[in-house]
Amino acid sequence: MKKSFIFIASFLIILISCKETSTNKTERSGEPDVYNVEDDNAKMNQAMVDAKNSIEEFKIALTSKNTSYEFFTIKQKFAANDGAEHIWVRDIQLVDSDFMGIIANEPVYTDKVQLGDTIKINRASISDWMYYDEGKVVGGYTIRAIRDALSPEEQAAFDAENGLIFK
Template sequence: MPYLKRLIPLFLITMFLVSASCGPGSRKIKRTGEPDIIVVENNDEETEEAIKHAKSTLSEFETALKSNNSSFDNFSLKVRFENGASGEHIWLGSISLINRNYYGIVANVPESTNKVALGDTIEIDTGKISDWMFTEGKRLHGGYTVKLLRQRMPKDEQRQFDKENGLTFY
């Protein structure tokens, strides 16, 4: 899965949404051999806005996917999987669109859900999509939650993150 290895730094920003009772802000779950997970509260307004924007612009992702433009690569969708009162947002790669249905391969080892596992190919419920992205050379398209969580990183972490993935954020 060379595709997944290339985007592992971006998958570092997998989100796990928890109830507001867990306290303000966000925190990281460190995992040996796996990307960290950023834990974000359910009531995080900026995250909710990023997800809303991603959903409202999903047609841009679909247009790019259908274009077969050889400059476009690494098509990925972030999907929410329910887990009781919380949910885990997991990136899926190798996206295809067949008869108006998206399919993708689970690109993260889930932390809290047992509904999917790394490497599973699943049909994607579009109502559960929380973000999308693809690359054009070093330019990231979409990735609204990625951009938000990157923006929240301390400057030294941002520099390291940018170095690891080599993408341009705008």
């Protein structure tokens, strides 16, 4: 569980204040880094569309009872004063036909939720999903978009810092 929280906390992604061709990282003392991405970033917007369009794949994995699958998370968009904030929700469960989970990141720009809140996922506001399959990330479309925008040196540091292996 600790591994999943640390992992999820590493990927708070906020859609504001950055150039289309770069990723701006805000480092916070004692808190995970925040990656800021402009609303019109085509690659990030496509990543969110791809995640939303493939949510059924996530649901199938979640309900499969496959013991090699773990750390199911969904990222949801929340309104903020100056745009939107996309926050990871952990410990995902399917209740009837609704995804439920716990806010996994300390919000920076929104006051709509707080760390530790249990929420029902708004399917229209899903911006990403992921889980591990034998230690490899499945999904994580927005994480991949951020990583792909980094220089090779930054990618190496990103991978080492987060211990990510993509499927």
